[in-house]
Amino acid sequence: MSALIRVSNLSKTFAGGFTALDHIDLDIERGEILALLGPNGAGKTTLISIICGIINPTTGTVTVDGYDIIADYRKTRALIGLVPQELATETFENVLATVTFSRGLFGKTPNPEHVEKVLTDLSLWGKRHARIKELSGGMKRRVMIAKALSHEPRILFLDEPTAGVDVELRKDMWQLVRILRESGVTIILTTHYIEEAEAIADRIGIINHGRIILVEHKAELMRKLGKKELVLDLRHSLAAIPTALAAYNIELSADGRQITYTFDSNQDRAAITHFLDNLTAAGVQFKDLKTEQSSLEDIFVSLVNEAE
């Protein structure tokens, strides 16, 4: 299946000389949810801004549904909805008017039924005549999503959509994202909340210093880069790790009562069994054990640190 969005050799150097994007290549598949993770200043927003037409690229090309974003900007932009990071709204306008404005701006003829549906889905219909300045931060965020959805986009960019919103709203948004995906909308989101990417994304892209470090299916990423730990609470404290266990990647706690064994279950599926056999042979007894798996956050931190 051909990529819905294809970014090729894309670079952006700003007038001051700062290179925000450095020869980026990225394919985004139709109907997926891609989460772009990266520290502040990594280039996430610049990448989104170029694809949406807000910033001009220095070099490289981007196509959306086969159309070039510069030569065929009308076609590409009509397909895209954008929810930017900053809360930027027409303060003095009311909710209904601003959403209707967005629909018209994107070349769509008026469709009050669709606008009503979008506002209802976002729990904004009751506030449709309220001025935006009267709304809470969370409600303003919903208005921005409503504006982005007003023209029925096939691609939705969410740049830090849940930054500064409460847990309930965050979960509502995740639910909305899932519903949109089910209706065929391709979603690209940037986030600082790694649990957000873990909860809703199909693929994860990690970007740092303007370069894509990795793009991988979430499950595959966890499988490839995830490490497991076996933690044993010992019956008797140890002064040092027994020589017979020296070959294992283990750590002894300071009080000598806990051993942590880190292993890659993909490489050795019987790793725990072998380790426990050798532990018993070495005369070490334990009273309890538990296993832990590294989170996406651990993987992200590790990859970013490696890149630096």
Next chain:
Amino acid sequence: MNTPGVKAIYRFEMARTRRTLLQSIISPVISTSLYFVVFGSAIGSRITQIDGVSYGSFIVPGLIMLSLLTQSISNASFGIFFPKFTGTIYELLSAPVSYFEIILGYVGAAATKSIFLASIILATASLFVPLHIAHPVWMVVFLAMTAVTFSLFGFIIGIWAENFEKLQLIPLLIVTPLVFLGGSFYSINMLPPFWQTVTLFNPVLYLISGFRWSFYEIADVSVSTSLIMISVFLGLCIAIICWIFKTGYQLKD
């Protein structure tokens, strides 16, 4: 052509006028009435006629131009500056609208508002002084060309300005003095020869002169010269806007 997009921008801008009715319409009308009271009564009692036209009637085209110029600039510059200031410009830049369509929406709305305002001032003036419009078609042509040209100029200022201070800088320090010194309230024939020559370098003189001719068939410079000067300024504004959109100046980086 993204017609719904142009309509959306135009309606949105016109809606802003309705929200700020006092500031947009009533305030300029009150100011114009005050000009009539001050200039018409105070100066008009000393200068009874200029080129055969009563002083009160003589200043009407100048007063209309004063409002037309300042309101065209103000409406258009604020119209594009405010989205930049609030950050909502992202939506405009990411929408499938061409530069021409953006201009059409913003400048169209700004010119409409200022022409509407000019019409109100004309109606207000008719309550104070007798008015005669010798060439109504030419009056509309001058009105429309000036409104569009100065709305384009305002749009440029709105793009250029990075803060509210800059937004007011050119209208207050350059445009308003040029309008006052461009023959709004007097004929340049009343000036000493040296200042007559200096005034010929004021572009606003040509706008007011042409517009006044359409009322009373009296002009400080020939009508064709007025038309050429407006056209030159219009062309210049279009060229600058083309450059802004081509380079993304103050918009895309």
